[in-house]
Amino acid sequence: MxxxxxxxxxxxxxxxxxxxxxxxxxxxxxxxxxxxxxxxxxxxxxxxxxxxxxxxxxxxxxxxxxxxxxxxxxxxxxxxxxxxxxxxxxxxxxxxxxxxxxxxxxxxxxxxxxxxxxxxxIAGREEARLIYLGVAHGLAAGTERRLVVDIGGGSTEIIVGRGFSARLRESLHMGCVTMNLRYFPDGRVSAKSMDRAELAGALEVRPVREIFRKSGWETAVGSSGTIKAIAAVATAEGWSEDGISAAALVRLRDALVSAGRVATLDLKGLTEERKPVFAGGIAVLRAVFETLGIEHMQVCDYALREGLVYELMGRHRHEDMHERTVLTLSRHFHLDQTHGRRVEATALSLYHQATAPWCLSDSRCPRMLAWAARLHELGLVVSHSQYQKHGAYLLRNADLAGFTRQEQVVLAALVLGHRRKFPVQEFAALPTGIQDCTKRLCIILRLAVLLHRGRSTDSTPNPTLQIVGDNLTLDFADAWLDAHPLTRLELEQEAELLKTAGITLTYQ
The missing domain is CATH 3.30.420.40 (ATPase, nucleotide binding domain)
Known part of the structure; x- marks a missing residue:
C-alpha cells in the first residue's frame, strides 16, 4: 500500500x-x-x-x-x-x-x-506573515509603512510592512479568549480587573515595544473579528467615524466597567456571539494602543484566510515563499549553493528512479528532498563536528516563512539523517502516515550527498538505482567506481550504516 x-x-x-x-x-x-x-x-x-x-x-x-x-x-x-x-x-x-x-x-x-x-x-510568526499578506491585498495600494494588528482568540499578531512585504513580525501570547478566561471568567468586569488585564497585555508587548515603536510605521490597521467588532460598536455608538480611535476605546472600556457584567452590556453594534469575549478583546487592544502609541486604527476586512488564498495564487505564479526562504537561508549562512544544486540534481535523479518501487509518486515529496539537499550543510555555520545535528536544530526551531511546523520537522529529519548514523528514532517520532515516506527520502538524500562528497565539479556519477522492497542496487557505468576508490569505500561504510534502517545496499 x-x-x-x-x-x-x-x-x-x-x-x-x-x-x-x-x-x-x-x-x-x-x-x-x-x-x-x-x-x-x-x-x-x-x-x-x-x-x-x-x-x-x-x-x-x-x-x-x-x-x-x-x-x-x-x-x-x-x-x-x-x-x-x-x-x-x-x-x-x-x-x-x-x-x-x-x-x-x-x-x-x-x-x-x-x-x-x-x-x-503554523507558527506564530508565519501566521503573522500570512495575516499581513491578506491585509496588504485588502487595502488600497500605497507605499507607506503599515502597522498591522490582528487579535485572535489565543494570540495577537503585530506586523510592520510595506507593500506586500512584512518587515517585522511578532506573535504575542494573548488573545480575546485567553484574556477573558484569566481576568473576566465569570462575566464580571470591574475597573480593577480591567486594569489588571490591560497591564498584563502591556507586559506581553513590552519585549518588542521599542523595536515596533522605532520601526517608522505611518498608519495602523486592524484585522479579524475582535477588531472588526470593536470598530462596529465604536461606529454605531458615534464614538468614532472611521475605524477605531484611542478616545473611542476609552469610552468602550468605561461602558464595560459601568455595566459591571458583559451580559448586561447594551451597546449598538455588539452581537450576542461576540459578547462572551468582548471584554478580553477590549483589554488586549487597549494594551496595544497604549504600548505602541496608536491614536487611530483603520480596519481591514481581509486577514489570515485571504492571505492563504493569495499565497496559493503566488505559488501558481512561481512566487513560492518556500523557495524564497531556502534561498535566503543559503545566502545568509553562506552555503555552497553550487554544491547544493549538484546534490539536489543527483537526489532528484535517484528519486525519479525510486518513485514506482517505493510509492513516492506524490508531487510534493521531491520538493522536500530538493530543499533538504540545498540546506544539508546548514549546520556548518555552528560547527563541522556533527553539523547534521546543528542543521536539524536550526531547521526545526527557526521561523521559516512559508513552512508549516510539520514541514520543518520533516526537513529537519532529512538533514539530521543525511550522514553518519541513521537516526531511526527520529523517523519513528514522526506522524505514522509519513514515517516510511520521509525515511525513504532520507536514504535517497544520503546517497546523493555521498556521491558528491569529493565536491568535484567534473564528477558526474549518474548511477542507475534498482529497488526491490528494501534492497537497493547502485549500478555505475563505465567502471566509474574503479576510478573513484574512495567512493567505493564510502559506499561500503554506508551499506553498514543503512542496515540499522532495514536497508540492504549493493553497488557495482
Missing part, C-alpha cells in the same frame, strides 16, 4: 480555479471559498462558526471532549462544502490553540478526516 504523502500544499492547477482557505482559530473557525483567475480573487462563499476552541484546552494541553466534538462537527460541515475539491486547492491551518496541543493528541488526525483535507499547524 502507498504511504500517506507528506501534507505539503501544492500550487493550484490552472489559471481559473476555485480554491478554499480554512482558519482554525482559538475563538472561531472560518472558511472562505474563492474563484481566482488572471491574478484576481473573487470570494464566493464564507462560513464561520464560534467554536471557542481556546476555552477547551485543559492543563494537560488536551481538548475537553465536548469542545473537541464541537470542533469536529464544525469541520464536518466545512468538509461537506469542500467535497470534490482536489488536493492543493484547499489550505487549512491551525493557530494558537492547536500549536499548544499535546503531541499525543489525536485531534488533528480526526480533524483532517472530518474536513477531508490536510491541516497544517
Amino acid at each position: 502507498p504511504e500517506a504523502p507528506i501534507p505539503i500544499p501544492t500550487a493550484i492547477g490552472s489559471l481559473h480555479e476555485t480554491v478554499a482557505a480554512v482558519d482554525l482559530g482559538s475563538n472561531s473557525f472560518h472558511m472562505i471559498v474563492a474563484r481566482i483567475g488572471d491574478g484576481h480573487m473573487q470570494i464566493i462563499d464564507r462560513l464561520k462558526e464560534p467554536v471557542r476552541l481556546g476555552e477547551g484546552l485543559n492543563n494537560e494541553k488536551r481538548l475537553l471532549p465536548e469542545v473537541e466534538e464541537r470542533a469536529l462537527a464544525c469541520l464536518e460541515r466545512f468538509g461537506q462544502r469542500l467535497r470534490g475539491f482536489p488536493l492543493g486547492a484547499v489550505r487549512a491551518v491551525g493557530t494558537n490553540t492547536l500549536r499548544q496541543l499535546h503531541p499525543d493528541s489525536q485531534f488533528i488526525e480526526r480533524a483532517e478526516t472530518a474536513l477531508g483535507h490536510p491541516i497544517a499547524i
